[in-house]
Amino acid sequence: LLTEGQDYHLEQVSAWPHSSLRLGQVSGLALDSDSNLVIFHRGDRYWGPGSFNGQAEYQERSLGPIQQSALLVVDEAKGNILRASGRNMFYMPHGITIDQKNNYWVTDVALHQVMKLSGDGTDRVLLTLGEAFTPGSDKQHFCQPTDVAVDPHTGNVFVSDGYCNARILKFSADGKYLSEWGAGSSDRRRRVPFQIPHSLAFLPDKQEVCVADRENGRIQCFIAETGEFVKEIKKEEFGGEVFAISYSPAGDGLIFAVNGNSLYHTAPLRGFVINYSTKDILDTFSPETKEFKMPHDIESSDGSVFVGDAGSSSVFKFTNEKLHRSV
Numbered sequence: 001l002l003t004e005g006q007d008y009h010l011e012q013v014s015a016w017p018h019s020s021l022r023l024g025q026v027s028g029l030a031l032d033s034d035s036n037l038v039i040f041h042r043g044d045r046y047w048g049p050g051s052f053n054g055q056a057e058y059q060e061r062s063l064g065p066i067q068q069s070a071l072l073v074v075d076e077a078k079g080n081i082l083r084a085s086g087r088n089m090f091y092m093p094h095g096i097t098i099d100q101k102n103n104y105w106v107t108d109v110a111l112h113q114v115m116k117l118s119g120d121g122t123d124r125v126l127l128t129l130g131e132a133f134t135p136g137s138d139k140q141h142f143c144q145p146t147d148v149a150v151d152p153h154t155g156n157v158f159v160s161d162g163y164c165n166a167r168i169l170k171f172s173a174d175g176k177y178l179s180e181w182g183a184g185s186s187d188r189r190r191r192v193p194f195q196i197p198h199s200l201a202f203l204p205d206k207q208e209v210c211v212a213d214r215e216n217g218r219i220q221c222f223i224a225e226t227g228e229f230v231k232e233i234k235k236e237e238f239g240g241e242v243f244a245i246s247y248s249p250a251g252d253g254l255i256f257a258v259n260g261n262s263l264y265h266t267a268p269l270r271g272f273v274i275n276y277s278t279k280d281i282l283d284t285f286s287p288e289t290k291e292f293k294m295p296h297d298i299e300s301s302d303g304s305v306f307v308g309d310a311g312s313s314s315v316f317k318f319t320n321e322k323l324h325r326s327v
């Protein structure tokens with residue numbers, strides 16, 4: 001008998017997508033209100049060693065914004081493109097999340113901005129946080145912000161900031177700064193500051209926000225209301241870097257994660273299914289068709305898991321074979 005959400009064996013759906021999506025570096029994935037997969041990618045732009053100077057200022061403004069459609073809405077069953085948008089708006093796409101009203105919240109690490117866009121394909125900019133091309137670390141500036149998470153109950157918005165800051169900021173739904181936490185926290189378990197807070201997941205049934213603290217190779221979870229530290233999940237199996245996380249309330253709560261290569265460790269690149277309460281790794285997975293190169297974001301939707309890879313410019317789909325096997 002399958003206990004809900006506790007039995008996992010994810011396998012790649014090798015024939016997905018049915019036809020090539022002609023993607024650039026895939027930086028972010030999100031699910032929209034129709035359970036379509038939204039892919040945030042970089043078209044012909046890529047983040048290389050010369051993209052930013054020592055002050056995290058973007059060096060390729062002369063290229064102008066990416067002309068390809070950086071936002072693709074694809075059908076999660078077959079992977080065919082339902083809608084393409086996001087042209088001439090972005091310089092270096094990074095994170096994306098979609099809120100209860102189907103608005104897209106995206107981050108761009110070249111613009112150092114967070115934008116709230118209409119999710120109807122017109123990409124109307126409803127809100128912008130941060131000053132274009134201007135890195136900073138006060139209440140009005142980010143430094144290469146990496147992701148956004150939205151609390152469905154309050155509408156509050158959390159921003160992981162970023163490659164060159166080490167904090168999480170909280171804003172109201174209409175963009176008013178509320179609070180932040182991170183480096184230098186007094187909590188002894190948090191004395192080690194974040195090192196690239198790289199991906200966020202909101203846990204609606206627990207009212208917590210979790211962060212993939214990438215270079216510390218750990219996941220940390222906090223009370224959304226107060227920013228108070230709740231728990232840390234750090235596993236040898238991660239191999240030193242956690243790139244992205246996603247959450248499902250199934251069972252006691254499941255955290256999906258992907259790891260990465262670090263300068264100091266090389267571990268096999270793979271996905272993880274982790275029981276939030278026990279911290280047990282329930283399953284690990286990786287593609288059969290080709291290796292992960294830089295798994296950069298992960299999204300879960302009842303029984304399926306999607307991984308966006310910035311290294312191979314592709315999206316992989318996995319399904320939980322335990323659910324589909326007759327018992």
Ligand SMILES: O=C(N[C@@H](O)C(=O)O)c1ccccc1
Nearest residue numbers: 025027047048049094296310
């Ligand atoms: O981490 C990096 N990039 C990825 O996360 C990404 O592409 O978002 C990176 C860092 C320094 C130089 C070049 C790339």
